[in-house]
Each structure stands twice: as C-alpha cells, then as structure tokens.
Amino acid sequence: MNGFKKDPYYLLKSFGVNIVLFSFLILLLLSFKPLVEVNFSVLSLLLIPLGLILGLVSATAFHNASHGNIKPRYLNRLIGELTASLSLEDLRCFRVGHMLHHIHTDDPLLDPHPPQGLKFFEFIVSSRRKTISCIENLYYKHHGKTVSSMKNVKFQIFFFHIAAVLKLVFWFYLFGPASFLLFFIPSYLAYFFGFAHLNYISHQEDRGDGTIYNHNDNLFFKGMNIVTSGGYFHKNHHACPGLYNPSKLTR
Numbered sequence: 001m002n003g004f005k006k007d008p009y010y011l012l013k014s015f016g017v018n019i020v021l022f023s024f025l026i027l028l029l030l031s032f033k034p035l036v037e038v039n040f041s042v043l044s045l046l047l048i049p050l051g052l053i054l055g056l057v058s059a060t061a062f063h064n065a066s067h068g069n070i071k072p073r074y075l076n077r078l079i080g081e082l083t084a085s086l087s088l089e090d091l092r093c094f095r096v097g098h099m100l101h102h103i104h105t106d107d108p109l110l111d112p113h114p115p116q117g118l119k120f121f122e123f124i125v126s127s128r129r130k131t132i133s134c135i136e137n138l139y140y141k142h143h144g145k146t147v148s149s150m151k152n153v154k155f156q157i158f159f160f161h162i163a164a165v166l167k168l169v170f171w172f173y174l175f176g177p178a179s180f181l182l183f184f185i186p187s188y189l190a191y192f193f194g195f196a197h198l199n200y201i202s203h204q205e206d207r208g209d210g211t212i213y214n215h216n217d218n219l220f221f222k223g224m225n226i227v228t229s230g231g232y233f234h235k236n237h238h239a240c241p242g243l244y245n246p247s248k249l250t251r
C-alpha cells in the first residue's frame with residue numbers, strides 16, 4: 001500500500017511489466033508451437049474437475065500471497081504473480097483493492113465490495129465497478145486530482161485490461177483450444193465465482209454478531225473449506241489475516 005501512496009506510477013509499472021512479459025511469452029510460444037493444436041479424447045473431460053480445483057487452490061494462494069502469508073516470504077511475489085496471471089488479475093492492484101476491503105470492511109462507500117442488500121449477481125456486477133472507483137478515489141487522495149493524474153488513471157484502467165487480454169491469449173496458446181476450454185476456463189470460473197461467493201456469503205446483514213461470518217455447517221462449505229484451506233472461515237480471516245488457513249484460529 002505504501003508504494004501505491006508514494007509512487008503515482010506504482011500500478012502503471014506493474015501493468016507495463018506484465019504487458020511486456022506476456023507479449024514476449026506469446027511471441028516465444030508462437031515461434032515453436034503450432035498456432036492451433038487440438039488434442040481431445042474422452043479422458044480430456046477429467047480436466048474439468050482438475051481445472052475447478054486448480055481455480056480454487058490458486059485463488060486461495062493468490063489471496064494469501066496478497067497478504068504475504070506464504071513462507072518463505074520471497075515466494076509471495078512468485079506465487080502471487082503466477083496465480084494473478086491465472087486469474088487474469090494483477091498482484092499489486094489486487095493487493096491495494098483487497099487492503100481497502102480489510103481496512104473499510106462493509107463500509108458502503110469505502111469497501112470495494114460490500115454485498116449488503118444486493119443479490120449475488122448484482123454483487124458481482126457492482127464489485128468490479130466499485131473496486132475501480134475505490135482505488136481511483138484513493139489514488140486521487142494521495143496524488144491529487146489534476147488533469148495529469150486523471151490521465152494516469154485512464155491509462156491504468158486501459159493497461160490493466162490490455163495485460164488481462166494478453167494473459168488470456170498466452171494461456172490459450174499454451175494450453176491449445178481443447179485444454180483451454182476444458183481446463184483453463186473451468187479454473188478461471190472457479191476462481192471468479194468461488195471468490196465472489198466467498199465474499200458474498202461471508203459479509204451479510206448484522207444479525208447481532210457483526211457483519212462477517214464463518215461457514216462450515218454443511219457439506220458444501222466443508223468441501224470448499226478443504227479445497228480453499230479454510231477460506232469460508234472468513235470472520236476468522238478478518239480477525240487474523242496473517243493465517244494461511246483461518247480455520248486454524250484458536251482464540
């Protein structure tokens with residue numbers, strides 16, 4: 001967060017590095033791999049459940065890397081960047097948005113994704129728009145709202161999306177159409193909807209015990225907690241964000 005507050009180009013640099021890196025990787029792949037290679041058999045269908053599991057495990061590692069919870073510490077950057085690319089996200093950008101969620105939890109204006117009063121799909125649509133506007137407002141707070149800072153923000157949004165598209169193209173060329181469809185897409189959907197559902201169900205109306213909830217009371221949550229290392233123990237996560245597996249919180 002300090003880098004974001006001090007350096008007006010903090011996010012732009014990260015998006016720029018990713019654009020250069022993934023452009024290079026795509027060119028590298030194109031130089032020795034056929035453009036379209038379809039290898040499909042009935043066994044390929046097994047890739048779907050593997051992709052779903054990878055998406056959830058990867059989302060868990062991505063979230064924990066953003067908190068610096070992976071040991072040894074240098075792995076946070078490595079695993080964080082790798083899982084960010086699988087999620088078509090940016091590690092620095094995600095970290096800034098996620099820290100705002102932890103600092104301003106369930107504040108209707110300052111939390112990037114407070115779900116109160118929203119249906120699940122309304123929450124998904126509003127979260128993306130609201131995350132961008134919360135980061136944008138924080139940017140103006142620290143770097144002033146001038147013609148040049150507004151231009152910088154426009155570039156940030158543009159380059160973020162260019163980097164995301166390049167990551168998608170890279171995975172498509174790396175996996176080939178069949179594995180991309182049967183492995184990468186389920187993995188991405190599991191990341192996207194798993195993360196959204198976790199945030200949605202864990203932050204709800206105050207029932208007299210605060211707005212954050214742990215869930216482990218049925219087969220679905222128990223299974224998800226195994227795959228996501230206790231991800232649905234979200235109340236515990238907010239109480240102790242430094243634990244990779246918040247189900248292990250004892251106090």
Ligand SMILES: [Zn+2]
Nearest residue numbers: 101203234238
């Ligand atoms: Zn939360």
Ligand SMILES: [Zn+2]
Nearest residue numbers: 067098237241
């Ligand atoms: Zn967190």
